[in-house]
Amino acid sequence: MDDETDFCVVGAGPAGLVLALLLLRSGARVTVLERASSFSRDYRGEILQPGGLALLDQLGVLAGARARGGYAHRRFRLVERGRALLDIDYRRLPAPYDHLLSLPQRHLLEELLAQCRGRDGFDYRAGTRISELVREDGRVRGVVADGPDGRRTVRAHCVVGADGRFSKTRRLAGIDGQRLEAFDHDVLWFKVPLPCPADPPDVTIFRSSANPVLAYHSYPDRLQLGWTLPHRGYAAVAEHGIEHVKQQIGRAIPQYAELIDAHLHTLADLSLLDVFAGCADRWALDGLLLIGDSAHTHSPIGAQGINLAIQDAVLAHPVLVDSLRSRDAGAARLDRFTGQRRRSVERVLKLQVLQSRAMLSQNRVGNALRPRAARLLAHTPVYPRVLRRIAYGDRPVVLAADLLTR
Ligand SMILES: Cc1cc2nc3c(=O)[nH]c(=O)nc-3n(C[C@H](O)[C@H](O)[C@H](O)COP(=O)(O)OP(=O)(O)OC[C@H]3O[C@@H](n4cnc5c(N)ncnc54)[C@H](O)[C@@H]3O)c2cc1C
Numbered sequence: 483m484d485d486e487t488d489f490c491v492v493g494a495g496p497a498g499l500v501l502a503l504l505l506l507r508s509g510a511r512v513t514v515l516e517r518a519s520s521f522s523r524d525y526r527g528e529i530l531q532p533g534g535l536a537l538l539d540q541l542g543v544l545a546g547a548r549a550r551g552g553y554a555h556r557r558f559r560l561v562e563r564g565r566a567l568l569d570i571d572y573r574r575l576p577a578p579y580d581h582l583l584s585l586p587q588r589h590l591l592e593e594l595l596a597q598c599r600g601r602d603g604f605d606y607r608a609g610t611r612i613s614e615l616v617r618e619d620g621r622v623r624g625v626v627a628d629g630p631d632g633r634r635t636v637r638a639h640c641v642v643g644a645d646g647r648f649s650k651t652r653r654l655a656g657i658d659g660q661r662l663e664a665f666d667h668d669v670l671w672f673k674v675p676l677p678c679p680a681d682p683p684d685v686t687i688f689r690s691s692a693n694p695v696l697a698y699h700s701y702p703d704r705l706q707l708g709w710t711l712p713h714r715g716y717a718a719v720a721e722h723g724i725e726h727v728k729q730q731i732g733r734a735i736p737q738y739a740e741l742i743d744a745h746l747h748t749l750a751d752l753s754l755l756d757v758f759a760g761c762a763d764r765w766a767l768d769g770l771l772l773i774g775d776s777a778h779t780h781s782p783i784g785a786q787g788i789n790l791a792i793q794d795a796v797l798a799h800p801v802l803v804d805s806l807r808s809r810d811a812g813a814a815r816l817d818r819f820t821g822q823r824r825r826s827v828e829r830v831l832k833l834q835v836l837q838s839r840a841m842l843s844q845n846r847v848g849n850a851l852r853p854r855a856a857r858l859l860a861h862t863p864v865y866p867r868v869l870r871r872i873a874y875g876d877r878p879v880v881l882a883a884d885l886l887t888r
Pocket residue numbers: 492493494495496497498515516517518525526527528529530531610611612644645646647649650651671755773774775776780781782785786787788789791
């Protein structure tokens with residue numbers, strides 16, 4: 483027999499689980515399908531901006547997620563040969579959201595899932611992948627998914643694709659992800675053991691004559707490093723082997739060279755992130771909505787993806803509740819979400835491209851101008867505006883608290 487629900491959410495990332503919790507608390511039934519069988523999987527983004535923190539707090543999720551472990555970082559800095567070129571000081575924002583939070587993503591997801599569990603109408607299927615969309619009369623009516631209990635059909639008032647940058651839901655719907663080669667760098671990620679000091683240091687990008695490296699303390703006792711390299715340049719780097727990579731990274735961050743030497747053994751210890759942007763040409767079809775990375779994909783530089791995913795869920799929530807009440811999940815109604823959101827997302831993307839070029843590019847003119855431009859920025863009225871935009875996004879996002887009936 484087919485399963486019946488109000489909303490079938492594909493993907494239990496930040497977008498999917500925040501949305502599931504909001505819909506459940508608004509009295510809807512929600513089934514979440516998640517491909518992974520646990521949250522302890524590959525490294526995923528973990529730096530949260532103040533805008534995301536504020537929304538999670540309003541939703542009653544932040545305290546529990548933090549209690550599982552994370553670090554507050556007061557500043558984001560761009561440092562070249564020991565000198566800070568750019569110093570984004572989050573303490574200039576109003577408390578309590580006056581910092582970045584590095585929070586292992588599983589801590590956030592586990593807390594969200596714990597809050598969904600036990601609520602009437604919630605069904606969570608781990609280890610379950612979407613394989614088909616059910617279409618009837620020209621609209622999406624549900625999904626077919628394969629999981630530990632075999633193949634099942636979940637019929638729903640509306641299907642929400644929240645299954646990330648390579649979204650299968652998007653592909654099955656025939657929607658183009660519109661990949662954009664907007665960034666000049668890919669990132670090689672790895673962690674090395676390093677206890678965090680009592681006062682966690684800043685999130686820092688270290689520049690030198692070698693490729694820039696992003697570094698921050700990751701809970702509980704790791705230093706997370708992201709070595710940037712030219713987009714699609716990994717094969718050329720890998721040809722030279724791990725010793726060459728270690729040498730390059732050691733040149734950019736000599737203070738950690740010994741640590742890296744001791745803990746990086748093979749290229750398999752590094753995980754390559756192909757950095758691209760994307761903005762799907764449609765976010766809604768009759769019976770289907772895309773949110774988070776499945777609708778628009780971002781670079782990890784600038785830490786915007788989780789913020790945007792949480793904001794998407796918060797903004798899609800009233801549109802979806804309204805569609806359930808009116809029994810209308812047509813594209814025109816769902817596009818009330820798309821309409822207001824697409825421009826904001828595009829603006830954040832533009833800001834990320836600017837940030838990325840300003841911080842990572844290696845050309846003579848840029849290198850010569852960077853220190854002066856950074857000093858100027860810090861002393862103009864533009865600085866607080868830029869800081870607010872990085873922290874909160876393009877415009878305020880308000881949670882529809884009046885719809886939360888339980
Ligand atoms: C290496 C890396 C570092 C990053 N660093 C940061 C950072 O520090 N800060 C920041 O803000 N952003 C960062 N990002 C981006 C951020 O992680 C994403 O923007 C954010 O997680 C998007 O949330 P989402 O819920 O839309 O998608 P995701 O978090 O990608 O979640 C999608 C979920 O769908 C599931 N799924 C996929 N396919 C299927 C399927 N066929 N069936 C069922 N389930 C499926 C996946 O298993 C996953 O759980 C980083 C990204 C990467 C890759």
